[in-house]
Amino acid sequence: MKALCIYAGPSALEHLRRNGLSSSDVGIIPAAAGGPKGLILGPMDRFLFNEWLPNSQQKIDLVGASIGAWRMATACMTNSRAGFQRLERDYIHQHYELKPGEKYPSAQQVSDSFRANLNLFYGGQVESLLMHPRYKLHVLTSRGKGLLKQESSWATPLGYGLAFFRNLLSRKAMGASLERVVFSADGAHLPFETNDYATLQLPLNSENFMDVLQASCAIPFLLKPVHEIKGAPSGAYWDGGITDYHLHLEWKQAEKRGQQSDCGKIVLYPHFQKSVVPGWLDKNLKWRHKATHFLAHTVVLAPRLEWVQTLPNGKLPDRTDFAKYGQDLQARVKVWQAACSASEQLAHEFAAWLERPDMSVVQAL
DSSP, rough: OOOOOEOHHHHHHHHHHHHHGGGGGGGEEEEEOGGGGGGGGGHHHHIIIIIGGGGOOOOOOEEEEEEEHHHHHTTTTTTTTHHHHHHHHHTOOOOOOOOTTOSSOHHHHHHHHHHHHHHHHHHHTEEEEEESSSSSEEEEEEEEEEEEOOOOHHHHHHHHHHHHHHHHHHHHTTTTTEEEEEEEEEEOOOSSSSTTTTTEEEOOOOOOOHHHHHHOOBBBBTTTOEOOOOOOOOSEEEEETOOOSSSSBBOOOGGTTSOTTTTTTEEEEEOEEEEEOOOOTTTTOOGGGGOOOOGGEEEEEOOOHHHHHSSSGGGGOOHHHHHTTTTTTHHHHHHHHHHHHHHHHHHHHHHHHHHHGGGEEEEOO
């Protein structure tokens, strides 16, 4: 069974018909939030960053939220192949011992463990990855406003309830509760327009890197938000996926990103599904799952639904597996490892398509 689906926005589709796809065509790579779902993109990441993209020389903007930020920061490491392999291994094997009477680990316990792992994972490599000669890293976070400016047992649930109702009115309205804050390395220009949502861009540097990456992964109620990030306005910084779950952003073309006009026209998006959902609170708002003109230059690489159904439990790994398997770490590890091994097929199929592009398998996004 074929595993990979290729979808393209109208401008990207025309480009593929005329030229196929070269590594030099890629100007932006987004990386979605989505927790364990992102594990199936490990083989694709290793192929793209260690085998295919090294054949070109242009600068590329890497934009990530939550696990996507972790993936894109790993892509900037000196030995990114080893980094991706370790990311997969460490994520699969994460485990939290419960205290007597606990059903779930506390948000503080998970946050402390996550920070310790970040320090081990990136320790001694932050300076070099932020100054990568080709890749410009952008990490998305969500800064709380109003009731969400500080965490509390009553204000946080109420604040997210208010954000939910504001989001129902419009994405822009939710900006009164949560601001998109993008931390960018090495003075990089934002690779997307910001007319859609309240946005602030700040420098990503060695002094705030760990806090920023932790904040981008700080899922509300499961982890603690990060406060007082160096060089940033005060407040509670939460998971970047809240404002930008799948990075449905108005991507700029090369000249507007401060690049030469002939560099990097394509937004190449390895994703775990076809739909590019704008925000975390839009997951159940199906009318916001459709493609828009924002994605005109985007090529999405996603698993075929029928292939996903062949994976253990008939689905991608996800956060419900933590509850399903509880303290049975080995059972969950076995299932997630099987899904990751199977996902190597996605990378193999994309590599084969690049060698012999077949437009009959490319669908409109």
